[in-house]
């Protein structure tokens with residue numbers, strides 16, 4: 150009957166036995182017609198139920214959890230305001246603008262470039278909900294790859310949501326998204342992704358926003374999101390860009406400032422000042438051959454100074470054990486502990502794990518110190534923020550203390 | 557070409573191996589290789605006197621070497637992405653880990669079995685086929701051309717599903733006439749088996765990742781001392797490749813590359829990609845083996861799998877040794893001597909093969 154299927158199954162058993170396949174509309178002699186109809190209806194019903202349930206689960210991530218406008222937010226625009234063709238797509242997302250009482254420099258802060266790195270997103274949300282500007286304008290995009298927030302990476306067993314308790318007992322829920330754009334927005338991936346600069350990447354990287362820069366206005370969604378961000382940088386005369394990420398603890402570029410060569414001095418000064426506050430951070434220069442990343446392409450294609458921040462996140466690494474909401478928020482994992490004892494990690498790691506508040510505190514503090522360094526180097530383009538959550542306060546009071554309740 | 561080469565069976569056998577590899581080199585897929593150049597090469601391998609299982613195992617293994625050979629090697633790209641290593645400087649290391657081993661394993665499988673081609677018989681079998689000539693290969697050729705275009709050009713992307721559909725529609729016109737509806741039903745029926753395996757395996761990994769078993773395995777392998785780690789790599793990456801060679805590259809390839817950082821990362825990555833490619837011969841998915849069985853018309857794919865085992869293990873050992881001596885190999889493949897040595901070695905092999913063929917001819 151079905152030679153190929155028989156091949157397949159003989160592969161399993163080695164005996165050459167074939168599977169019984171009941172083709173829809175095909176004939177299988179000897180079976181009473183009625184019995185097959187019952188089988189068929191039962192089977193299709195089960196399939197239908199499974200598909201419906203998965204469908205509901207899949208689309209449950211399509212609604213944006215609210216972000217509360219903080220006292221400093223003067224305006225909320227959309228990415229499509231800088232690239233109209235993004236309007237109505239899953240790539241469109243909010244841009245929070247915090248204008249200073251005094252003129253100054255322009256700062257763009259990106260969170261959620263990789264939505265499976267929640268520390269970056271949360272740090273951006275904390276800034277939106279708390280800080281005000283005394284001088285200069287801050288543009289914050291907390292969900293840079295918005296489409297990637299609407300689904301999970303397949304076969305990674307990641308939770309869809311995680312939540313943080315507020316002092317009043319309520320909870321704020323956030324999504325744990327994917328590294329890549331939702332295939333509903335762009336499909337299929339090519340075998341090879343030829344970046345316009347001529348470098349070659351595996352096909353799936355075409356849906357990775359942090360390989361799509363500088364982007365193309367008439368490209369696919371991910372490229373258009375990158376192009377829209379480039380438009381902000383150019384049209385709003387952004388002086389400084391900071392892109393917030395997290396990385397697996399076994400990855401060498403960890404707890405680090407990755408800087409475009411032009412931002413070298415700024416990065417070094419930031420590292421020194423952080424050191425004085427007791428925050429250890431590594432410096433990594435953006436490799437010229439690694440294309441499509443924010444620190445490389447925004448740096449090369451605009452006048453802005455660009456840095457990217459990494460902090461260790463065990464819920465994203467390959468050595469992690471049970472993948473749960475707790476792992477995302479506490480970062481406690483026994484396999485990472487073992488790997489740390491074996492000296493295989495590039496970040497300090499002990500029984501206390503690597504909790505989300507520590508990761509966010511590192512990011513928020515690094516951004517604050519980055520701006521301090523900026524103001525020292527470029528006093529004519531000051532970016533002065535007030536009410537930036539303090540490192541120790543985030544650690545002792547928790548993230549909930551800096552998140553506004555949602556009514 | 558065959559006119560001159562039909563009396564040089566061993567030489568022709570190695571040439572056919574290279575020919576099969578071409579599709580893999582440019583598409584980066586062992587499956588596509590087996591189904592295209594593999595299918596085209598099969599009649600020649602058969603006329604050389606190889607049994608279905610031997611021909612099938614040469615096609616399957618060459619498909620894997622082709623997929624790993626430069627310029628396009630997806631497992632290497634995926635492993636490199638995990639450590640932000642650009643896909644640059646891989647040509648010579650990938651040549652090093654594929655072509656010599658392809659020659660050796662092909663000879664192991666086939667050298668004692670091949671005999672000069674009986675041209676008359678070959679022509680007869682070609683004539684007895686229902687559709688003749690170039691047209692029958694047109695869908696495959698179009699498929700390869702579209703896949704290559706997709707790989708080399710900026711912005712041109714039809715996507716594999718559409719490419720396969722276009723090729724299938726061409727086959728409707730160029731091939732033997734048939735009932736399209738019935739063929740489509742059969743095709744879907746045939747695909748269901750492999751689809752259910754892939755979906756089942758995907759669900760399996762999802763659950764294993766969620767409950768921490770994946771971390772247990774990766775963590776355990778990674779905590780082994782150097783010697784045991786090499787063994788863990790040699791067995792672990794192909795075994796996990798049973799699930800998917802790409803998945804294996806990402807889940808195991810990346811931490812293993814990190815474990816060996818500092819010798820010659822590109823050579824280690826190339827060797828790891830070869831091990832990941834071997835995953836395409838590991839059941840239950842064993843895509844290269846299953847499709848090769850399909851191409852040669854062998855009902856029981858397990859037979860092809862068995863006769864590929866020597867080649868499989870030699871490749872595994874070779875890849876592991878490449879990791880051990882990555883620093884030295886790295887120095888060699890990056891030196892000016894590499895291409896002269898490679899070409900010289902090929903020339904010597906060619907002479908030896910022709911001598912073997914001369915002896916075969918005189919015996920015959």
Ligand SMILES: [Zn+2]
Nearest residue numbers: 263266394395
């Ligand atoms: Zn990231």
